Amino acid sequence: MAERIHITTAIFYSNGPPHVGHASEAFATDTFARYFRRKLGRKNVTFVTGTDEHGDKNLRAATAQGLAPKAFVDRIAQAFRDAFATLNISYDFFVRTTDPVHEKFVQSMLQGAYDKGEIYYRDYQGLYCVGCERFYTEKELLPGNLCPAHNTPAELITEGNYFLRLEKYREQIRQHVLSTPDFIRPERYRNEALNMLGEPLEDLCISRPKARMDWGIELPFDSNYVTYVWYDAFWAYLSELPATDKAALAEVLPVSEHFIGKDILKTHAVYWPAMLLIAGLPLYRHLNVHGWMNFRGERMSKSSGNIPDPLEYEKTYGPDVLRYFLMREVVYGLDGDFTEERLIERYNADLANDLGNLTSRVLSMAARYCEGEVRAAPGAAREDVDSAIIQAFESAPARVGEFVEELSFNRALEAIWQALDAANKYIVATEPFKLAKKEDARPRVARILANLLEGLRVTADMLEPFMPATAAKLADLLQADEATLRAPYGTGLKPGHRVKPPVALFPRIEKPK
RNA sequence: GGCGGCGUAGCUCAAACGGUUAGAGCACGCGGCUCAUAUCCGCGGAGUUGUAGGUUCGAGUCCUACCGCCGCCA
Known part of the structure; x- marks a missing residue:
């Protein structure tokens, strides 16, 4: 049962x-x-x-x-x-x-x-x-x-x-x-x-x-x-x-x-x-x-006219952004503070620079070097440098789950972002964009990109409860169906699978003034 | 008045039973890379952990008082 x-x-x-x-x-x-x-x-x-x-x-x-x-x-x-x-x-x-x-x-x-x-x-x-x-x-x-x-x-x-x-x-x-x-x-x-x-x-x-x-x-x-x-x-x-x-x-x-x-x-x-x-x-x-959400350090109240409308932010910044901010910034049980400045900081640092840019660079390389095709089994035939990213994405879902079940939503998101960090570090450590220039390194490039795409795939899976619209977009970019999405790291994307070219999930917001 | 919580880097937060130089991220400064949304990676500065005492070989972590913020109850 x-x-x-x-x-x-x-x-x-x-x-x-x-x-x-x-x-x-x-x-x-x-x-x-x-x-x-x-x-x-x-x-x-x-x-x-x-x-x-x-x-x-x-x-x-x-x-x-x-x-x-x-x-x-x-x-x-x-x-x-x-x-x-x-x-x-x-x-x-x-x-x-x-x-x-x-x-x-x-x-x-x-x-x-x-x-x-x-x-x-x-x-x-x-x-x-x-x-x-x-x-x-x-x-x-x-x-x-x-x-x-x-x-x-x-x-x-x-x-x-x-x-x-x-x-x-x-x-x-x-x-x-x-x-x-x-x-x-x-x-x-x-x-x-x-x-x-x-x-x-x-x-x-x-x-x-x-x-x-x-x-x-x-x-x-x-x-x-x-x-x-x-x-x-x-x-x-x-x-x-x-x-x-x-x-x-x-x-x-x-x-x-x-x-x-x-x-x-x-x-x-x-x-x-x-x-x-x-x-x-x-x-x-x-x-x-x-706890309560404060607005610019003060309790929301009709008399002071500081009742922010969630739909307004949804319209301005797109789906999931307000949601991400509130879940990432607030410690469940404690009061939180909402300011638009802080939201923009989070948007740029976490959504545009980390998640968005990582997606963009990985899909871009996949398109450029492998015609958008997965050409190796992710997680397999690993070298030492591969271990960090593989382990990061293998272990993240369980940690995220523990945090969600104990209501530590902010730490759950933090755990997802640690995996994203591992992916960014992996790109620097392996430099697939340099290897791609050498004909005999193509199989290695294919493996590196497979590992990265699989990381994004697991990210879409982990992210769904927190950012459903973004997870759906990411799944679409990766052309991952429901069953593929849920698979543990290494068992999702298969060789021969094709992904879409990159789009900017979260265009960076230039600071006003 | 009674009870309880909180006070850790500029900001948001971490630090099982007290135990090695108190950690991350953001922001800031410097360096590197160029696949990428001027993004990413590395390095760095910065904290007498609210104050004053106490217990202990050793305390952010325990005890006492006080200061500040807050909550609940009456």
């Missing part, structure tokens, strides 16, 4: 179009998914993303634009889909929390928890911040009862609501985190989660009276209320499955990898496990927590 894996991004809150932060999470998740598709086979990987469309922030955003809420979220969901298509995000399911199937799923889970007595009704009076969609205690608020996040006054309201018994499950969740060291990773976030689980939890309010806010999923046991907060969104990870099929759910969860930002750690490390336990389901495999 082949190993399976289930991979999710956060279900993105859809009060605005996607920005670089969303793109960043989607890239990491997509890379992970693509990597595992290659490792486990396409049908053993499920990649879920989607949009969280209920709630009063969405409702207000819609009203501000003079739209009905559904019309508004339709627009946003489409914007995410379009963006993800352009960014090559290879999801299998795009779940919208307004999908009828999803709504039924949530209602089924609500009813189950209610029947079990884990959801109960009580009156609640408190200070409520509309922006946060939550109540605050007075201690938490700033002087004047201002919300610490929004700096706006919290309103005192009284209302009856439904609550989820969280505290009851705290110790069980804590034990799971303790006994599963990599449950939440990187470790820094595990420590934070343990911190949260170390003290009593208040029960979680999971409903809103329709009288105040009706843009949500109606509670199956009380038609005066809706849910839209976390009880809604989490289930989107699973709602492509039937809610009643506990066996299927119990199969998926233990292989489920959730990718989230550090801002929603508590909800995923505490609330979500509690909901799963209440539903009698196993917990997910890993919570993979990333």
Whole structure:
């Protein structure tokens, strides 16, 4: 039985179009998914993303634009889909929390928890911040009862609501985190989660009276209320499955990898496990927590107008460039900083000079000296100088895989580039362009070029999860089909195979000004 | 206030259990090559590893205090 894996991004809150932060999470998740598709086979990987469309922030955003809420979220969901298509995000399911199937799923889970007595009704009076969609205690608020996040006054309201018994499950969740060291990773976030689980939890309010806010999923046991907060969104990870099929759910969860930002750690490390336990389901495999993308050293925020649009960069620099930058530059789990200057530096140094130029010079020599034909078996009949490049490309894929599986995407790319370095050094060490002038050295030139072309071929294979469009271009230049692409070094390109003449994959960008 | 994290070359990052002159890449300077996108290769400078103490034969790595940045909780 082949190993399976289930991979999710956060279900993105859809009060605005996607920005670089969303793109960043989607890239990491997509890379992970693509990597595992290659490792486990396409049908053993499920990649879920989607949009969280209920709630009063969405409702207000819609009203501000003079739209009905559904019309508004339709627009946003489409914007995410379009963006993800352009960014090559290879999801299998795009779940919208307004999908009828999803709504039924949530209602089924609500009813189950209610029947079990884990959801109960009580009156609640408190200070409520509309922006946060939550109540605050007075201690938490700033002087004047201002919300610490929004700096706006919290309103005192009284209302009856439904609550989820969280505290009851705290110790069980804590034990799971303790006994599963990599449950939440990187470790820094595990420590934070343990911190949260170390003290009593208040029960979680999971409903809103329709009288105040009706843009949500109606509670199956009380038609005066809706849910839209976390009880809604989490289930989107699973709602492509039937809610009643506990066996299927119990199969998926233990292989489920959730990718989230550090801002929603508590909800995923505490609330979500509690909901799963209440539903009698196993917990997910890993919570993979990333930091925030800053923009020019500052937190992205609407008020300061520094919300970079990923599609803009995709348009300006071509496919994969933003993606490469974010994956190479940011250490997963830590905050990253995005600047266009830095992106251009990376583009020129890594993409144009290393990858692009190497491709160009190798294909150029192949065309010039061998009429684009592979005329030797790569990796065979090696001399001492050949060992370095052969070993580099033989060992790189495994190292890349280890790094991807531990979420060190930047180091995975670094490992690929080390192999590219070995190829460039190999050209200098063997000087095929000099040997080509001597008739009797032609067989040696053929072997050198075969080794290099095979290196590019393995590069295309390794690069696919990170830079799918570039990998496809490279595979096309090398005329390598899927099976050839996947082969280990030395077993891909065969004598007689023909490659295309070079093109500039990444034309160098001249520094502005 | 409590808990936790981070602070290593100009920049981005590495350095299993503490152990030989703290490493890469980028940027910068010099030299070489010409197949290539003025690309590539080689060499080089630069760090009292936030500060001050302590433990140890030996500490970036452990302990204490402090400074700075940040996060979580209350």
